[in-house]
Structures are given as structure tokens and as C-alpha cells.
Amino acid sequence: MTDQHLNETFLADWAIHSRFGAVEGTNGVDRQAASAADGEQRKWFQELLESHGFTVRRDEVGNQFGLLELVPGAPYVLTGSHMDSQPTAGRFDGAYGVMASAHACFRVADELRANPEQARFNLAVVNWFNEEGSRFKPSLMGSSVLTGKLVLDEALGTEDPKGITVRDALDAIGERGTSPVFGTGGDLEVASYAEIHVQQGRSMEEDGVTIGLVNATWAAHKYDFRVLGEQAHSGSTLMADRRDALLGAARLVVAARELVDGFEAEALHTACGELTVYPNSPVVVASEVRLLLDLRSPSAEVIGEAHERLMAVIERVKREDRVEIEIVAEHSWDQNPYQEEGVALAREVAEELGLTHDRVMTVAGHDSTNMKDLVPTVMLFVPSVDGVSHNLNEFTRDEDLVAGVDHLSGVIRRLAAGELTA
Amino acid sequence: MTDQHLNETFLADWAIHSRFGAVEGTNGVDRQAASAADGEQRKWFQELLESHGFTVRRDEVGNQFGLLELVPGAPYVLTGSHMDSQPTAGRFDGAYGVMASAHACFRVADELRANPEQARFNLAVVNWFNEEGSRFKPSLMGSSVLTGKLVLDEALGTEDPKGITVRDALDAIGERGTSPVFGTGGDLEVASYAEIHVQQGRSMEEDGVTIGLVNATWAAHKYDFRVLGEQAHSGSTLMADRRDALLGAARLVVAARELVDGFEAEALHTACGELTVYPNSPVVVASEVRLLLDLRSPSAEVIGEAHERLMAVIERVKREDRVEIEIVAEHSWDQNPYQEEGVALAREVAEELGLTHDRVMTVAGHDSTNMKDLVPTVMLFVPSVDGVSHNLNEFTRDEDLVAGVDHLSGVIRRLAAGELTA
Structure with a gap:
């Protein structure tokens, strides 16, 4: 097929794909993990993979794999992302990575079928279960189980806000497998991993960069x-007698925003996106508020300093507003690098294809964050207009989408030939 | 019966009554409007009323009435309060008023049966539907429909957070009547109204006052x-690019608390007890927050000044945090007096009985706030330890409970004899 034909084929499948869970009257989607829309899309995706000669399996935590064995018994180059979305979200986040991975594998598979001697590894596409963590916490659930960072039973027992478990939700859409595929206990082996995602920021668009060579994840500290x-x-109730949990929580939300002003512009990102009030009645002072708050920065030192300042605010709020503030859970990580060998490989592919490229950090976590601890990994970005993310209006131009598929195809071609694996 | 026997009878029924919806391991209750516990309590209450010769009816919005006709065709002295509660609440709020009213009527009924010539009016006890407004909004639903301030169909169509309507919830507990009883379209007429409630503040306890002669409701301004x-x-997302609805809402919660400091101590009460976030996901900046905020004061001038300052804060938050802030609904009222004739009658009764008494304002609304616009009304308080309210640990001493029943009996006796009605 000509390049133009390949691009048209990708864009045609992409257009169909974006219809699953479409939010009427918008360009976005609502396709949370193991929802009915997620299930319908997975069925369609299975048919697409099978129509290109791939065999479809899912593992016990609902990761969906498309497998093509070219070299009997050899490990697999795995590539993919996730099709689940936030409650109202753009159609590119995750989904682009899955579809780009599928089409990159279709192209490389055709090449390797024609020239079987060039294949050292087999090919696998993955649609990770529950990357978003909106319906079921934590995020990155599927890749965390596969890489042994999360226990399977704990994942399956996780309940959504309505009390439905992951186990039951996966069963309801027929997507819970009976055995591992890759990872501990699995019958197949991963050789290397590649993922592509739209940038959730606007630096690449502003700098005129088509391919982001992701070299590290920001440091972070997250609190519950x-x-x-x-x-x-x-x-x-007399104002002096009150111990208002919502007032205390509101002071933390404001403090998180004000922390940012104590550092250089954009050196620190802070957020509170989830906050729940009990009993949440207009005539009752709240007795309990839960909130998730996080600090993110390229610099672990900035995170450390912001943490100290936040703890000082908490002591003041406890004293002045007479509330208790407990840290139910917290986890933090330093700046987390991807393998430089993967960055170098991706740069060579971009140069071959004449695509502009630059090193870029990711603020958000991706399933590749888990996979890079297991196998050599390549993480790529394409630009996103105005950096709009987790929003119905998220948008990436067609020329960037197809450039990303071209680039990822080049990466997969090299990985299948054995690059990055000694 | 002796006074002591009457008190013991009241306390025995009161002890049974407090078991409906009891929250295990606490002294409090969870008995929201038209819940299963509310339904069970209503059945028990019906039996209690019938055992004292009262006929039980309910109207179309689920107000439960115990009726005793002593003077054929004459209007009724109505007395009562509400048995519904906040999600976790004390056992006295509302419930004490219903039980005190029932026992006051039982006593006066026995007297009038013995001396029928003293009765000018008949007796009715009421258990108002949904005073609290926690499950179904607005509060004071039953008395608002009876007094024509709320349209019946609107009340019946109101949904709880799970989408269950008042109509269906009342049907589920068999408490939706088929015709009005009192008010427009009803076959019976109200002559006067009396209500007793635990004070939701601590001034009476501090001042050593047993009977509060409620003379007015605080002024208020409520916002949605x-x-x-x-x-x-x-x-x-770059911090500079964010338009964070939860940040804007948190600033309003903090501003409401800080408004108080601009006035004399306790001249202004402010609160936000209900706040909901969308999409409420840890990794998504919130696009919409709804919050209910209110200002309360004995002085309408203070409310007016606080309103102006709040509006100035809102303009600043809109500008600085780049969010929109809409007032979806608001309502306000000036200081709202009870009839002085009712206050005088209650004072005379307290003096006869040798009970300490004082004029006191109510901050919270009561069903009497509606009824006083229809008929001559008496509103009474008994003390509450430390003023604890809307809390599992709300507490009023037995001696104050029985003093209140004695006092209310005196009020009902006079109302039944025709006092306050020209």
C-alpha cells in the first residue's frame, strides 16, 4: 500500500473508533473502565485485530492483547495504551495510542510476513485495563498487575462508587480472562515495549515539534x-463552637494553589480534583471531608520544599479551625527517567523520517511508566492543540496523528528486529 | 393520674420512640424523610394515637395527623413537629416536639372528656413530612404545602439524590394520603397552632432558662x-491555563467564614454545608461545583452588608481565578416575628407553672414559621446541653423534657378553650 493509503486506512479506523462512548453534541467521549461503551469498543477492536490475522486474548485483569506469532516461541514486542477514559474526556487520550499501535503492528506485520528472516520477535498490541483510575482506583491498574506492582485479587476486589467490583464489571462485559498472558505466570514473554500518547501540555505545539522523545516523568507527591x-x-451553632471539616478542606484547596506562587513559574503544579463532603446537607456543618491533593514538579527538591510548606499550613488549619487532618495515604516519587537507549532509538527513527523531534518530560503517568521497569521501553508524544487534556475538546491534527503512526511503525520495526535487546 | 405518673408515661413512650432509626453504638438516629425507619415509626405512632382515642389520617404530602373531635364540626388546635432527621442526627430534634405534642393532647383530651363544656375546639397532633430537607429539598415541605407556599405536584415530583420521587417514597411506606386534611381543599379547619423544639443553641442553658418563648426567626440570605x-x-495543564471550579468554590467557603470577622461576635452566622464537585476525579481539574451557602443574623442590616461583601469577593474570585460564578437561586428574609399574643400566652403558662422563661429568637426555621402566617401560633423551646444540634450527641435532660410537656399542655389547654382566637 502507498503511504497515503496507509494513512487513510488509519484515519478511517480512527473515526469509527472515536464513536464508542461518544458524548452527544461534542467531539469527546465517556468511556470509563469496563463500562458498556468500553465493552462494545473492545469487541470491535477484537474484530479489527482478528481481521489483520492477530489472535486476541485477555488476562485476568482485563488487559486485552492482539498477538501475532511470527517466530515460534520467541518473546513479543508489546505496544499499546488504553481505551478507557475519564467521565467526560477527549477522544485522543489513550485511545490514539492503542489505535496507532495496532496500525503500526499491521504495517510491520505485513513487512515481516514478506521478509520473515527480518523478524527476531513476535508482535503484540495491548489495550490496558483502567489506566485512568476514575471509576476504579488506582490508575494504571492493568499494567500494575502485569508488572507485579499490584496484587491481582486486590485489583479485582476494587469497588467503584456504586459498590461494583472490577471482577463483576469485567465479567459484565465478558472481558475477564482466566489466566495471565504476559508477566508472572503468563505463557508469553515481553521483549520490549513502546507507547505513543498525545502530549498533555502545549510545549511541543509551541515549539513546532512533531515527535516528543519522552525521557522522564515529573516527580510527584500525592496525598489522600x-x-x-x-x-x-x-x-x-455559634461560630466559635464550630469545627467545620469543609472549611478546613477549603483552606487546603486554596493553600495548594497558593503554594505555586512561592516557586518559579510552572516549577510546581498542584491540584485537588476530588473532594467529598459528609453529611453534605445544607443545614449541617460537615463532620468529614476527604480530598485528594497532589504536588508535581520536574524537581524533587521543589516537591520536598512544597511538602514542608503544605505541612505547615496543615498545622495552622488544625490549630485555627479546630479540625483534625489525617493523611490517610500518600505516595511520592522522584523524577523517573526512561531508558536513554530508547530515547536514542526514537530520535534515529524521527531523523530517518524527517520529523521534527525533541526531548520532553511527561507530567502524567502512563502504562509505560510501569513497563519501563520490566523491559526496554520507548515512550513517544505527538502534539495536542493548546495542550487541552481530560476535556471533551481535546484535539490533535490528522497530520500529527499519522506522523505518530509512521514514527511508531519505525520504532516497532527496529524493536522487532532486536534493537534495545542485547 | 399524678404528675409523676404522667411524666413517667411520657418518658416511657419517648424511650421507645427514640429507637426507630437508631444509629448503632450511638444515642442518635438516621431517619430521613420517608425512609423505612420513618415508615416504621409512623406505624408505631399511629397505634399510639389510636390507643388514646385519636383517629389517624395523612394528607397528600404525607403529613400525619392524629385527630380528636370533641366539639362536632369545630376547628382544631393543631400541635406537632417532625419525626424525620438529618442523615446522622440527635434523637430530640423534631421528634421531641411530636411526642410532647401527642402527650400534651392526651392530657388535655382526658380533661376535656371529663369537662366537655370547657372545649371550644378539637385537638390534632401533626407529624410534618420532611422538615429537614436533607433527602428531599426544600425543607419544611409538608407545612409549606399545607399553607399553600409550595405546590403539591412540585413537592411530590421532587427527587432524592438517587432519583426517587417524594411520591414514590411516600407510597413505599404507605404514607401518601388521597386528599387534603387541613388547608386548601381540606375538610377540617385549623384554629391555632403550637410547637415545641429543643433549642439549637446554648443560650437558654447558660442563662438557666427552662422555657424559651420564641418571638422571632433570624434574618437570612441563602444562595445556591x-x-x-x-x-x-x-x-x-499549566497552572496559568487552569480555570479550576473547585478552587473558586473553596475561596467562597473560606470567604464565608472570614465574613464573620467583619462584624461583632455572633452578629453573623455563615455556612456552607453542601458542596458537590464534577467530575470529581483526582486527575481532572473540576469544571463545575455546586454549593449552598447561607448568611444568618438577627439583623437584616448585617445580612445586607454581608451580602455586599460576599458579592465583592465573588467579583474578585471570578477575575483572579478565571471562573464563572452563577447564583442559581437565592432567597432571603428579614427578621420574622411570631405573634406577640402567643408569646404572652406562653409567658403566662410558664408563670403559672413556676418555670423559668425568657424571650428567645430561633436561628433555624421551623414548621411554625409557616403556620404562624395562617393562624395564631405559639413557639416554644426547651434547653439543649451545650447547644449541640444536627449531631448524634444532641442531648436534653429528662427534667427539661417533662417541663416542656407540662408547659405545652398548659398552652394547648388554653388554645382549646379559645384563647388567641377572637
């Missing part, structure tokens, strides 16, 4: 806070 | 705000 006050009548 | 931002990835 419980603020405890005491229920009281919100009208009649 | 919608804060609109834009969904974005909460990690990767």
Missing part, C-alpha cells in the same frame, strides 16, 4: 487527606 | 451557587 470536624446545625 | 471552570488534566 481526611479532614475531621464535628456535625452541628449550620444555622444556629 | 454554581461555579464553572474548565476540565483539564490536573497534573500536566
Whole structure:
């Protein structure tokens, strides 16, 4: 096929793919993990993979694999991302990576079928289960189980806000497998991993870069806070007698934003996106608020300093507003690099193809963050207009989408030939 | 019966009554409007009323009435409060008023049966539907429908957070009547109204007052705000690009508390007890937050000044945090007096009985706030230890409970004899 034909084929499948879980009247989707829309898309995706000669399997945590054995018994080059989305989200996040991976494998598979002597490894596409972590926490669930960072039973027992477990949700869409595929206990082996994603920022667009060579993940510190006050009548209770958990929580939300001003511009990102109030009645002072708050920075030193300042704010709020503030859970990580060999390989492919490229860090975590601890990994970005992310209006231009597929195909071609694996 | 026997009878029924919806391991209750526990309590209450010769009816919005006709065709002295509670609440709020009213009517009924010539009016006890407004909004639902302030169909169509309507919830517990009883279209007429409640504050306890002669409701201004931002990835989006609805909402919660400091101590009460976030995901900047905020004061001038300052804060937050803030609904009222004739009658009764008494304002609304616009009304308080309210640990001493029943009996006796009605 000509390059133009390949691009048209990709864009045609991409257009169909974006219809699953489409939010009416928008260009975005609502396709949370193991929802009905997720299930329908997985069925369609299985048919697509099978129509290109791939065999489809899913593992016990619902990771969906498309497998093509070219070299009997050899390990697999794995590539993919996730099709699940936030409750209202763009159609590119994750989904682009899965579709780009599938089409890159289709191209390389055709080449290797024609020239079987060039294949050292087999090819596998993956649609990871529950990367987003919106319906079921934590995020990166599928890749965390595969890489042994999360226990399978714990993942399967996780409940959504309605009390439905991952186990039951996967069964409801027929996507829970009965045995591991890759990883511990699996019958297949991963040789290397590649993933492509739209950038969730606007630096590449501003700098005119088509291919982002992802070299590290930002450092972060994430907190699950419980603020405890005491229920009281919100009208009649003397102000001096109140211990208002929502007031304490609101002070933390404001403090998180104000922390940023103590550092250089964009050196620190802070956020609180999830906050729940009990009993959440208009006439009752709240007795308990849970909130998830996080600090992110390219610099672990900035995170450390921001953490100290946040703890000082907490002591002040506890004292002045007479509330308790507990850290229910927290986890932090330093700046987390990808293998430089993978970055170098991706740069060579970009230069071959004449695509502009640059090193770029990722703020958000990706399934590749897990996979790079297991096997040689390549992580790639294409630009996103205005960096809009986790929003119905997320957008990436067609020319960047197809350039990404071209580039990823080049990466997969080299990985299948044995590059990055000694 | 002796006074002591009457008190013991009241306390025995009161002890049974407090078991419905009891929260295990606490002294409090969870008995929201038209819940299963509310339904079971209503059945028990019906039997109690019938055992004292009262006929039980309910109207179309689930107000439960115990009726005793002593003077054929005459209007009724109505007395009561509500048995529904906040999600986790004390056992006295509302419930004490219903039980005190029932026992006051039982006593006065026995007296009037013995001396029928003293009765000018008949007796009715009421258990108002959904005073709390926690499961179904607005509060004071039953008395608002009876007094024509809320349209019946609107009340019946109101949904709880799970989408269950008042109509279906009342049907589920068999408590939706087929015709009005009192008010427009009803076959019975109200002559006057009396209600007793535990004070939701601590001034009476501190001042050593047993009977509060409620002379007015505080002024108030209540707001339903919608804060609109834009969904974005909460990690990767540049801080400068964010329009964070939860940040805007948190600033309002903090501002409400800080408003108080601009006035004399306790001249202004402010609160936000209910706040909901969308999409409420840890990795998404919130696009919409709804919050209910209110200002309360004995002084309408203070409310007016606080309103102006709040509006100035809102303009600043809109500008600085780049969010929209809409007032979806608001309502306000001036200081709202009870009839002085009712206050005078209650004072005379307290003096007869040798009970300490004082004029006191109510911060919270009560069903009497509606009824006083229809008929002569008496509103009474008994003390609450430390003023604890809307809390599992709410507490009023037995001696205050029985003093309140004695006092209310005196009020009902006079109302039944025609006092307050020209």
C-alpha cells in the first residue's frame, strides 16, 4: 500500500473508533473502565485485530492483547495504551495510542510476513485495563498487575462508587480472562515495549515539534487527606463552637494553589480534583471531608520544599479551625527517567523520517511508566492543540496523528528486529 | 393520674420512640424523610394515637395527623413537629416536639372528656413530612404545602439524590394520603397552632432558662451557587491555563467564614454545608461545583452588608481565578416575628407553672414559621446541653423534657378553650 493509503486506512479506523462512548453534541467521549461503551469498543477492536490475522486474548485483569506469532516461541514486542477514559474526556487520550499501535503492528506485520528472516520477535498490541483510575482506583491498574506492582485479587476486589467490583464489571462485559498472558505466570514473554500518547501540555505545539522523545516523568507527591470536624446545625451553632471539616478542606484547596506562587513559574503544579463532603446537607456543618491533593514538579527538591510548606499550613488549619487532618495515604516519587537507549532509538527513527523531534518530560503517568521497569521501553508524544487534556475538546491534527503512526511503525520495526535487546 | 405518673408515661413512650432509626453504638438516629425507619415509626405512632382515642389520617404530602373531635364540626388546635432527621442526627430534634405534642393532647383530651363544656375546639397532633430537607429539598415541605407556599405536584415530583420521587417514597411506606386534611381543599379547619423544639443553641442553658418563648426567626440570605471552570488534566495543564471550579468554590467557603470577622461576635452566622464537585476525579481539574451557602443574623442590616461583601469577593474570585460564578437561586428574609399574643400566652403558662422563661429568637426555621402566617401560633423551646444540634450527641435532660410537656399542655389547654382566637 502507498503511504497515503496507509494513512487513510488509519484515519478511517480512527473515526469509527472515536464513536464508542461518544458524548452527544461534542467531539469527546465517556468511556470509563469496563463500562458498556468500553465493552462494545473492545469487541470491535477484537474484530479489527482478528481481521489483520492477530489472535486476541485477555488476562485476568482485563488487559486485552492482539498477538501475532511470527517466530515460534520467541518473546513479543508489546505496544499499546488504553481505551478507557475519564467521565467526560477527549477522544485522543489513550485511545490514539492503542489505535496507532495496532496500525503500526499491521504495517510491520505485513513487512515481516514478506521478509520473515527480518523478524527476531513476535508482535503484540495491548489495550490496558483502567489506566485512568476514575471509576476504579488506582490508575494504571492493568499494567500494575502485569508488572507485579499490584496484587491481582486486590485489583479485582476494587469497588467503584456504586459498590461494583472490577471482577463483576469485567465479567459484565465478558472481558475477564482466566489466566495471565504476559508477566508472572503468563505463557508469553515481553521483549520490549513502546507507547505513543498525545502530549498533555502545549510545549511541543509551541515549539513546532512533531515527535516528543519522552525521557522522564515529573516527580510527584500525592496525598489522600481526611479532614475531621464535628456535625452541628449550620444555622444556629455559634461560630466559635464550630469545627467545620469543609472549611478546613477549603483552606487546603486554596493553600495548594497558593503554594505555586512561592516557586518559579510552572516549577510546581498542584491540584485537588476530588473532594467529598459528609453529611453534605445544607443545614449541617460537615463532620468529614476527604480530598485528594497532589504536588508535581520536574524537581524533587521543589516537591520536598512544597511538602514542608503544605505541612505547615496543615498545622495552622488544625490549630485555627479546630479540625483534625489525617493523611490517610500518600505516595511520592522522584523524577523517573526512561531508558536513554530508547530515547536514542526514537530520535534515529524521527531523523530517518524527517520529523521534527525533541526531548520532553511527561507530567502524567502512563502504562509505560510501569513497563519501563520490566523491559526496554520507548515512550513517544505527538502534539495536542493548546495542550487541552481530560476535556471533551481535546484535539490533535490528522497530520500529527499519522506522523505518530509512521514514527511508531519505525520504532516497532527496529524493536522487532532486536534493537534495545542485547 | 399524678404528675409523676404522667411524666413517667411520657418518658416511657419517648424511650421507645427514640429507637426507630437508631444509629448503632450511638444515642442518635438516621431517619430521613420517608425512609423505612420513618415508615416504621409512623406505624408505631399511629397505634399510639389510636390507643388514646385519636383517629389517624395523612394528607397528600404525607403529613400525619392524629385527630380528636370533641366539639362536632369545630376547628382544631393543631400541635406537632417532625419525626424525620438529618442523615446522622440527635434523637430530640423534631421528634421531641411530636411526642410532647401527642402527650400534651392526651392530657388535655382526658380533661376535656371529663369537662366537655370547657372545649371550644378539637385537638390534632401533626407529624410534618420532611422538615429537614436533607433527602428531599426544600425543607419544611409538608407545612409549606399545607399553607399553600409550595405546590403539591412540585413537592411530590421532587427527587432524592438517587432519583426517587417524594411520591414514590411516600407510597413505599404507605404514607401518601388521597386528599387534603387541613388547608386548601381540606375538610377540617385549623384554629391555632403550637410547637415545641429543643433549642439549637446554648443560650437558654447558660442563662438557666427552662422555657424559651420564641418571638422571632433570624434574618437570612441563602444562595445556591454554581461555579464553572474548565476540565483539564490536573497534573500536566499549566497552572496559568487552569480555570479550576473547585478552587473558586473553596475561596467562597473560606470567604464565608472570614465574613464573620467583619462584624461583632455572633452578629453573623455563615455556612456552607453542601458542596458537590464534577467530575470529581483526582486527575481532572473540576469544571463545575455546586454549593449552598447561607448568611444568618438577627439583623437584616448585617445580612445586607454581608451580602455586599460576599458579592465583592465573588467579583474578585471570578477575575483572579478565571471562573464563572452563577447564583442559581437565592432567597432571603428579614427578621420574622411570631405573634406577640402567643408569646404572652406562653409567658403566662410558664408563670403559672413556676418555670423559668425568657424571650428567645430561633436561628433555624421551623414548621411554625409557616403556620404562624395562617393562624395564631405559639413557639416554644426547651434547653439543649451545650447547644449541640444536627449531631448524634444532641442531648436534653429528662427534667427539661417533662417541663416542656407540662408547659405545652398548659398552652394547648388554653388554645382549646379559645384563647388567641377572637
